[in-house]
Amino acid sequence: MNEVTKRGSAHYNKTQIRSAYTHVQKSYNDFALQETGKPWWDAFLAELQDDDLILDLGCGSGVPTRYLASRGMRVIGIDISPEMILLAKKQAPGVPFICADMETQWPRDTFDGICVFFSLLHLPKEKTAHLLHKIYQWLKPGGTFVITVVEGTTEGLCENFMGEGVPVYLSYYTKEELTSSLRAIGFSVLAVKDLYIKTENFEETELFILAKK
Numbered sequence: 001m002n003e004v005t006k007r008g009s010a011h012y013n014k015t016q017i018r019s020a021y022t023h024v025q026k027s028y029n030d031f032a033l034q035e036t037g038k039p040w041w042d043a044f045l046a047e048l049q050d051d052d053l054i055l056d057l058g059c060g061s062g063v064p065t066r067y068l069a070s071r072g073m074r075v076i077g078i079d080i081s082p083e084m085i086l087l088a089k090k091q092a093p094g095v096p097f098i099c100a101d102m103e104t105q106w107p108r109d110t111f112d113g114i115c116v117f118f119s120l121l122h123l124p125k126e127k128t129a130h131l132l133h134k135i136y137q138w139l140k141p142g143g144t145f146v147i148t149v150v151e152g153t154t155e156g157l158c159e160n161f162m163g164e165g166v167p168v169y170l171s172y173y174t175k176e177e178l179t180s181s182l183r184a185i186g187f188s189v190l191a192v193k194d195l196y197i198k199t200e201n202f203e204e205t206e207l208f209i210l211a212k213k
């Protein structure tokens with residue numbers, strides 16, 4: 001697991017998140033290309049229809065985005081890191097990618113589906129409920145939401161992200177805290193699953209939650 005060494009939201013710094021991904025862009029993309037999240041992408045797709053409009057928040061280098069687009073979805077990818085957006089544009093030509101904060105406002109009832117694959121990892125928990133509430137508003141009635149996070153209980157600064165000596169803010173979640181937050185907002189939770197992942201540089205348990213507006 002990428003270990004949090006300095007606890008607390010006082011360590012949150014968006015500029016540092018951009019710098020971290022400038023540094024780890026190659027290793028993160030190599031990891032993303034292993035497509036370990038494919039079962040979650042397929043579970044999300046199973047709730048969607050051809051040509052549905054999807055918002056991919058924190059799309060990274062665009063590997064999941066590319067898969068969703070290849071399966072007939074109209075996807076918009078958003079990421080705060082200019083380098084990740086450049087990689088995404090190369091990997092998924094034709095898909096609209098925007099370098100922006102995932103908290104950027106969208107009109108209500110716009111998307112058939114919204115996915116947040118591991119980007120809540122870099123948001124302080126005090127902002128999570130507000131973002132989930134916004135996501136609920138941006139989804140059309142009956143729209144599908146999928147979120148993956150890393151299981152755990154801490155948040156704060158990790159000084160050795162992906163074993164590369166780079167500092168970045170990390171938040172870990174339990175199943176209970178995320179599902180209760182989603183239900184309190186009004187989502188129906190359809191599925192909750194976990195998956196243990198081990199790579200050269202880290203190991204972690206990933207949580208997957210599928211929900212409907």
Ligand SMILES: C[S@@+](CC[C@H](N)C(=O)[O-])C[C@H]1O[C@@H](n2cnc3c(N)ncnc32)[C@H](O)[C@@H]1O
Nearest residue numbers: 032058059060079080081101102117118119122
């Ligand atoms: C762990 S990566 C996941 C990338 C991609 N979703 C995937 O599964 O391959 C997290 C991504 O979230 C992005 N991110 C972090 N904070 C963000 C924010 N506030 N707004 C938009 N993107 C953000 C990072 O730049 C990074 O690309």
